[in-house]
Amino acid sequence: MGQVxxxxxxxxxxxxxxxxxxxxxxxxxxxxxxHEWLFDLASWHERHGRSAGSQSPDxxxxxxxxxxxxxxxxxxxxxxxxxxxxxDDPPFRTPCFVVTHRAHDRIEKAGGTxxxxxxxxxxxxxxxxxxxxxxxxxxxxGGANVAQQGLRAGLVDEIHLHVVPLLLGDGVPLFxxxxxxxxxxxxxxxxxxxxxxxxxxxxx
Amino acid sequence: MGQVxxxxxxxxxxxxxxxxxxxxxxxxxxxxxxHEWLFDLASWHERHGRSAGSQSPDxxxxxxxxxxxxxxxxxxxxxxxxxxxxxDDPPFRTPCFVVTHRAHDRIEKAGGTxxxxxxxxxxxxxxxxxxxxxxxxxxxxGGANVAQQGLRAGLVDEIHLHVVPLLLGDGVPLFxxxxxxxxxxxxxxxxxxxxxxxxxxxxx
Numbered sequence: 001m002g003q004v005x006x007x008x009x010x011x012x013x014x015x016x017x018x019x020x021x022x023x024x025x026x027x028x029x030x031x032x033x034x035h036e037w038l039f040d041l042a043s044w045h046e047r048h049g050r051s052a053g054s055q056s057p058d059x060x061x062x063x064x065x066x067x068x069x070x071x072x073x074x075x076x077x078x079x080x081x082x083x084x085x086x087x088d089d090p091p092f093r094t095p096c097f098v099v100t101h102r103a104h105d106r107i108e109k110a111g112g113t114x115x116x117x118x119x120x121x122x123x124x125x126x127x128x129x130x131x132x133x134x135x136x137x138x139x140x141x142g143g144a145n146v147a148q149q150g151l152r153a154g155l156v157d158e159i160h161l162h163v164v165p166l167l168l169g170d171g172v173p174l175f176x177x178x179x180x181x182x183x184x185x186x187x188x189x190x191x192x193x194x195x196x197x198x199x200x201x202x203x204x
Numbered sequence: 205m206g207q208v209x210x211x212x213x214x215x216x217x218x219x220x221x222x223x224x225x226x227x228x229x230x231x232x233x234x235x236x237x238x239h240e241w242l243f244d245l246a247s248w249h250e251r252h253g254r255s256a257g258s259q260s261p262d263x264x265x266x267x268x269x270x271x272x273x274x275x276x277x278x279x280x281x282x283x284x285x286x287x288x289x290x291x292d293d294p295p296f297r298t299p300c301f302v303v304t305h306r307a308h309d310r311i312e313k314a315g316g317t318x319x320x321x322x323x324x325x326x327x328x329x330x331x332x333x334x335x336x337x338x339x340x341x342x343x344x345x346g347g348a349n350v351a352q353q354g355l356r357a358g359l360v361d362e363i364h365l366h367v368v369p370l371l372l373g374d375g376v377p378l379f380x381x382x383x384x385x386x387x388x389x390x391x392x393x394x395x396x397x398x399x400x401x402x403x404x405x406x407x408x
Contacts, residue, residue, distance in 0.1 A: 169384020
């Protein structure tokens, strides 16, 4: 069975978005800088339908993460803010399960991406994602709220952090009071230009 | 002229102490785990007057940090909580400058450590420490409040973080809203058992 992995870029002061995120500014003020390390990677461009960017260890790592995920879990707010920028051919190319209080018909996009709206909680969304993943892993894409719910419920096996040396000061915090005491084991660290990757295993 | 370096252990969720720090529990609940990586290092034991512990890259790094510091700046709360555990021969072996609102006579300890109480702000404390350091560097020991004041005032040249994969949930945050926008350049990362060291330069 594949692992449930929360993969996220985070500022050095612990935010996954900058302040005042909302429509047209899904990553908050300054939050796009959290993802700058991705923008030159060949595997990032490939997932966005372009042939461009650099081959590098970061690009290979990202490609591995994409390949490992047989399904994706995300929150409704992330979906609402990102659906438009993702366009008709989102980068996931797998079934995605959106945790929400508001029911919505399943949406089919090009390239193998679909969005199924799950109204009975993150546990159900992860279970449905595992089923859909066909033995591959499940990627928890965010936002941090859904990821924290998954962590608290013991549903997440691994966290892959991409720490960017940026001080945002405010925004959506990666962790919170409710994630206190969750035991993590650092399994690998890889430093790169403008980002430090940390792999952590959730100890049960 | 030596650099002004803020050297600090921090949890993965960004706290320099656990919750409810106070007398008898200077590091807060669970906060002592932030410093466990130090406890087996030969250079740590040496500074505490003992011949014990392991020689290792971490031990050499700590020894270099001790050697580089010709003076230390700290906050009054840190001093108040730690004076007793430090004992008569504190590990600094240099002049220390304590930022405080409450005047106090200078205190001389064994081994070259002294505490001078500075009532006219962190800028004055750093200036006095630079003067006393005789060309060596100044170590900002904490707490985070004084370090943030120093960062905001542009007094800190480097941050050496020791990131421990621990989720404390609450406590004294390393960074805050007021440190937003300070530009940092990551200059080096070294991974070790139970801790990841990150060196950052403050860009001016």
